[in-house]
Amino acid sequence: MAVTVAETQPATPALSAGMASSHQLHQPGSAPKPLPPTRTFKPSDFTRVRTLGTGTFARVCLVRPASATVPLEEDKNAEVYALKILKKTEVIKLKQIDHVRHERAVLADVAGHPFITNLQASFSDRDRLYLVLDYVPGGEIFSYLRKYRRFDEQVARFYAAEIVLVLEYLHEKQGGVAYRDLKPENLLLDKDGHIKLADFGFAKRLGYKDDRPVETYTLCGTPEYLAPEVIHNKGHTTAVDWWALGILIYEFLTGYPPFWHQNPIEIYKQIVEKPVVFPQEPQISDEAKDIIKSFCTIDRSRRLGNISGGAGRVKAHPFFHGVNWEDLLSRRQPGPIIPPIRYPGDAQCFDMYPEDDGKGDVYTAELANKYDQYFEDF
Known part of the structure; x- marks a missing residue:
């Protein structure tokens, strides 16, 4: 599994998609049931069912309202959510305060997009921060890619097209939001087989100045997917997401990323020094090769998605010939892979993880006095 790097901290295990956020099971065409907007929540309002995933400073659990009495596997109308729990001491120690904020x-601003996990509420107690998100029962695309080894071009095109719509929304309709951690582990499938982009831990609203995207300098992301400008640390923009999409399409079609090594430093060298090379097997179409190379262009001023026309130029690329973008956004057809979901709270598509043992550094009164001001939004 890929690792994630952030700030100047050592590389740490990435928080995978199933660990980040999820989508509530609901009928096609209907919205997930929203939580009361004016209510203040506390941990005891929820019953934890099981852990969906863990990271360095966060854990995501499948939860349901504490008032629920029907056994989950028998409740066809169960309310279920993904509760992301972050320990304040770990957030501080790993210098992740800005990322968490x-x-x-960003999640609050983008809530409601059909291909993004939906934030329902956030709250905090003395020691922890909580994000209540819709539960996405299908698990990570990473798991399906591992199962099938690679996707055929039609499947890869479907997922890539939904991601294009997400990036268009984040970059062009949300004032320059860079996602910065696009990879199979952060893509979930809902019960109808559509993508839900999860884990916005590295997302940042960059904005624009004089019609030019504002640059940021934080080293964050996953080594195999980092754009060259991030590695060079000369400032990066939303263009990094289009590079990552090129890497992702390559991995969808072959089962592995174009740049890989056990040592992340060697991966960085490959990214900045070597072109993308395609295997003889499996065969990849000229259109797919071209869009991958157009995304994985070191000069971001020539990178597809970042050039004049933005996402519109991406949609017009021959690789996406035949895609009905309006139908896709409206979710009029199910996805190519339908997860085996038996009931709303079914978690069989997620790996098993040990439950929280309650251990960890104490969030002292001294820490609270110094840092609680940064967590007031929760």
């Missing part, structure tokens, strides 16, 4: 703010 950006994550909550």
